[in-house]
Amino acid sequence: MSDGRTEVETSGSAQGVEPPARDASVPTPDGWTQETRRIGTATPDGEVWKEVAYYRHPCGMEFVAVPAGGFIMGAPRDEPGMRRSESPQHEVRITRTFLLGACEVTQEQYAAVTGQNPSRFTAPRGPVDSVSWDDAAAFCARLSEMDGATYRLPTEAEWEYACRAGSTTVYCFGDDPEPLVDYAWYSRNSGSRPHEVGSKLPNAWGLYDMHGNVWEWCQDWYVDGYRSRAPVDPTGPASSTYRAVRGGSWFDYPTPLRSAGRGKDQPFNHVDDHGFRVVCELRP
Numbered sequence: 001m002s003d004g005r006t007e008v009e010t011s012g013s014a015q016g017v018e019p020p021a022r023d024a025s026v027p028t029p030d031g032w033t034q035e036t037r038r039i040g041t042a043t044p045d046g047e048v049w050k051e052v053a054y055y056r057h058p059c060g061m062e063f064v065a066v067p068a069g070g071f072i073m074g075a076p077r078d079e080p081g082m083r084r085s086e087s088p089q090h091e092v093r094i095t096r097t098f099l100l101g102a103c104e105v106t107q108e109q110y111a112a113v114t115g116q117n118p119s120r121f122t123a124p125r126g127p128v129d130s131v132s133w134d135d136a137a138a139f140c141a142r143l144s145e146m147d148g149a150t151y152r153l154p155t156e157a158e159w160e161y162a163c164r165a166g167s168t169t170v171y172c173f174g175d176d177p178e179p180l181v182d183y184a185w186y187s188r189n190s191g192s193r194p195h196e197v198g199s200k201l202p203n204a205w206g207l208y209d210m211h212g213n214v215w216e217w218c219q220d221w222y223v224d225g226y227r228s229r230a231p232v233d234p235t236g237p238a239s240s241t242y243r244a245v246r247g248g249s250w251f252d253y254p255t256p257l258r259s260a261g262r263g264k265d266q267p268f269n270h271v272d273d274h275g276f277r278v279v280c281e282l283r284p
């Protein structure tokens with residue numbers, strides 16, 4: 001991660017500094033390591049500097065522990081660009097802390113697990129693109145076989161909860177799209193291509209590229225609107241034609257990048273601005 005405002009808090013390096021004590025409340029699988037970093041970002045309440053623990057999978061993917069909690073999912077009626085598919089706003093509770101990829105899965109990580117790289121925009125540290133939902137699900141299944149933990153795509157509720165990181169505004173940093181240039185790769189600054197993951201500012205929970213770079217496949221089947229949706233750990237409809245994607249991409253104008261913004265695609269489609277990030281479930 002090279003956003004220029006991230007400092008490694010402790011390195012365990014030759015100076016004799018020990019890494020921070022492993023957080024026993026986050027029981028990661030064997031072989032993982034943990035590092036605490038100081039990140040700088042902005043929230044609707046102002047600039048924030050804070051320490052975030054990053055948990056590293058042996059294949060190099062880094063995760064953040066997203067705490068159990070509640071939030072308001074969806075967009076208010078008066079949000080500019082709001083679409084009916086993002087309504088009604090409703091309270092959601094996430095009852096279990098989970099690990100979420102700090103970044104989109106990169107091409108080198110994808111290749112390390114699958115032996116393949118389907119991306120159109122080849123770059124080892126770039127997000128894997130042109131992966132279908134089926135590919136992404138297979139990647140998670142493969143990871144699960146490797147160490148016995150459960151890996152999967154985030155639900156839409158988990159994704160939006162993590163994207164907002166406590167905010168209730170249009171974007172994780174506020175309502176004005178102007179600062180998006182500091183947080184996201186999108187039509188204004190991307191040069192019509194994705195970029196190295198983690199090279200913009202993170203949100204308040206230390207997650208990168210939730211807005212922009214590549215759309216991210218979610219676990220849920222897609223349905224327009226949130227009527228009759230469960231308020232606790234919602235997982236979407238039992239079946240549909242489409243899977244949900246979130247966050248917008250290098251191709252998009254700001255509107256699809258909104259925290260509440262939703263997209264959809266057929267699960268077998270390979271699209272050059274679609275990628276994904278991964279959840280690792282924590283054992284109770």
Ligand SMILES: [Ca+2]
Nearest residue numbers: 209212214247
């Ligand atoms: Ca993204």
